[in-house]
Amino acid sequence: MKKVTLLLVACAAFIASCNNGKKAEPAANTEVVATDSTVYEGLTPAADTYGIRYRLALTSDSTMSFNLAQSYMKSETEVEKSFNYSGQVISLTKTVNGAENKYYRLPTEPNDTINFLVLNDSTLRMVNDQFEEPVSAQGMNYDLKLVK
Numbered sequence: 001m002k003k004v005t006l007l008l009v010a011c012a013a014f015i016a017s018c019n020n021g022k023k024a025e026p027a028a029n030t031e032v033v034a035t036d037s038t039v040y041e042g043l044t045p046a047a048d049t050y051g052i053r054y055r056l057a058l059t060s061d062s063t064m065s066f067n068l069a070q071s072y073m074k075s076e077t078e079v080e081k082s083f084n085y086s087g088q089v090i091s092l093t094k095t096v097n098g099a100e101n102k103y104y105r106l107p108t109e110p111n112d113t114i115n116f117l118v119l120n121d122s123t124l125r126m127v128n129d130q131f132e133e134p135v136s137a138q139g140m141n142y143d144l145k146l147v148k
Contacts, residue, residue, distance in 0.1 A: 036060045042144035064089040096131045122146035
């Protein structure tokens with residue numbers, strides 16, 4: 001019995017040492033969303049793919065942080081590649097084309113951001129760096145809708 005216990009302890013120690021002190025990371029398709037988050041989703045047009053699916057979780061607390069999953073879709077259900085971003089939301093009020101609106105700026109890469117116009121409590125619209133709304137063809141939109 002002592003040999004079995006010793007063998008189990010040795011195996012556990014070996015497995016733990018193989019990790020080299022690195023923390024386990026969630027799988028690429030794991031969705032991590034804080035329980036106090038507001039979640040928006042949408043599929044936007046793309047030049048070379050079926051579209052880009054966005055899932056944006058904004059915290060409801062004072063940190064104003066975000067988690068953005070961006071998936072380039074081969075088809076309605078098949079993902080070609082995905083990217084995940086997180087950080088602090090920059091909330092702005094800007095006057096564009098004579099109208100004062102609220103915007104969210106999400107830093108995704110060094111020197112790169114994604115901007116959203118807050119249309120209402122349930123809709124965010126992707127806008128360009130000058131906070132202008134996209135000109136979209138019939139049936140295409142750049143909106144993310146509230147899901148949670």
